[in-house]
Amino acid sequence: MVRENNEIELTYTEFEILLLLAQNIGKVFSKEQIYDRVWKEPYFGDYNIVMSHIRNLREKIEDNPSKPIYIQTIWGVGYRFNKNLSSGL
Numbered sequence: 498m499v500r501e502n503n504e505i506e507l508t509y510t511e512f513e514i515l516l517l518l519a520q521n522i523g524k525v526f527s528k529e530q531i532y533d534r535v536w537k538e539p540y541f542g543d544y545n546i547v548m549s550h551i552r553n554l555r556e557k558i559e560d561n562p563s564k565p566i567y568i569q570t571i572w573g574v575g576y577r578f579n580k581n582l583s584s585g586l
Contacts, residue, residue, distance in 0.1 A: 510535060511554050514547075518568060523580030525571045551576060 507515065513535045517526065526534075528544035555562040569579050 505557050507554070507557065508550075510550055511557070514550055515554055515558075515568075518576065518578040522578045522582075525575050525577045527575040530575065 514531060517531065517534055528547040529540065531547050532540040532544060551568060552562070555565050555568055558567055559565045567579055567582070569577050571577060
């Protein structure tokens with residue numbers, strides 16, 4: 498992935514999460530849905546692993562990770578890729 502002419506290295510899991518969200522712009526995915534689709538298995542435990550990967554992604558792609566533009570949190574529901582962006586990363 499390239500951002501501002503600089504290559505950004507993503508882990509396989511980070512890439513898969515970003516791909517899922519970016520291919521479904523505006524659609525909200527719960528942590529459970531993200532886990533099921535990216536890890537391709539049902540999850541029995543703590544979904545903090547999804548939150549951790551989202552946080553890492555934001556650190557890599559956002560100008561200000563504490564005020565994300567690309568990956569938005571929909572409180573109480575999940576995450577989505579910003580549907581109001583006219584151009585991607």
